[in-house]
Amino acid sequence: MNTPAARVHAENTGRTAWMIGLGLAALLLMSVDHRGHYLDRVRSASVTLALPLYHAWSWPAKRLAALAERLSSRTELLAELDRLRARELELNAELLRYAALAAENAELRRLLAARRMHDFTAVHGEILSVGLDPAAQRVIIDRGAADGIMPGQPVLDASGVFGQIDWTAPGDAAVILLSDPDHALPAQVERNGQRTVVQGTGNPHRLVMRDLPANSDIRIGDRLVTSGLGGHFPAGLPIATIDAIERSSGSGFLSVSAKPAAALDRSRAVLVLRDPAAGQP
């Protein structure tokens, strides 16, 4: 019974049994994680522990960028300064115009009872340079609960909606990208106010809408903006531009795809909109 061959055989059977057991455990874990948000607490706790490692990668990347900036020549910097001064002047002029429009708009919005943009204050955040699982469609930013950031808050980049806060740690937060397949955002067509829901596909360059009836008035090139429904987002923020419409004869719905306004795979800096009026969402 105790020959070496018998022992090796017993060892192999044991290994195979463990492989099957652990494999089933992994499958169970994956399906639980895929189905819902049961493991979110585990995840945010563990990511808090992992944050120092994320910063370990992000710090040298940041230093390198700073060094490159320092090495750029004085004339280049002066040119940049001139450009920024001119831009500031332009923006100031625009701001004056905006103040008048905002007053008018507030009056109109009150009639419509929609969320107003100026209810929100913005916090600037920087995306950590760290290589997370591309299928996860999340980024980590360097602002967190200590900066008043809460799950559900809208995140924008310079050109449009970027995503939404997923979970927070004291000094950092994770943003779920607009392109995540689990993410859906109430939207409307800017041209005619047609309401729809924009969903991610896992591809940072493509969003889809599956709820538009076949007879909807929608064209390629139409811009989609947030509708303000759902409560988290103010109305009127650019989301995407429609770039393909497919009419399938079988179903009563169009298959519409759109290109996000925000640079989901390239932006380094984002704005998080805080709503001082709202409590925990």
Add this chain to the structure above:
Amino acid sequence: MIRAAHHERWILPVSLGAAWLLAIAPLPPAAVWLWPNWPALVVTYWGLETGRLLGLRLVFGLGLTLDLLRGGLLGQHALRLTILAFLIGQFRHRIRFHETLTQALAVLALLLNDRFIELLILLARGRGWPPAAFWLAPLAGALVWPWVFLVLDRWRDRSRARTAR
């Protein structure tokens, strides 16, 4: 002898730590599909060299830490690394004594199998087919394998020689 083993014990966690850290390296979008699966390479090395040091349960636990670190689906790396360790356990004696080049081919097969499991998980989640470049990482992994092997082997030899002295 005991001291040598004690000294070596540092190399295992340090090499695993380095691989785990490389797994979350920030990469330009073009390099994402070329980046070798460092954790799989290091687990392969220790599986081939020491067999028993990395048991299936330990590898499973290590895989979970990698899942949490990369923020992906929980259990995915745990499954993939455990299958990798299991296969290495089955074929260890056949792979181990081959020259480096043949070994690299065996590693390529293991990495392709690992990528295939990843593909199945992606499809099961309804994420659609990844680009063709998805299959480049196993090739890159097989190409760097001889160096991973040499570096870790040298390191262990040196630490052994140092303690013997």
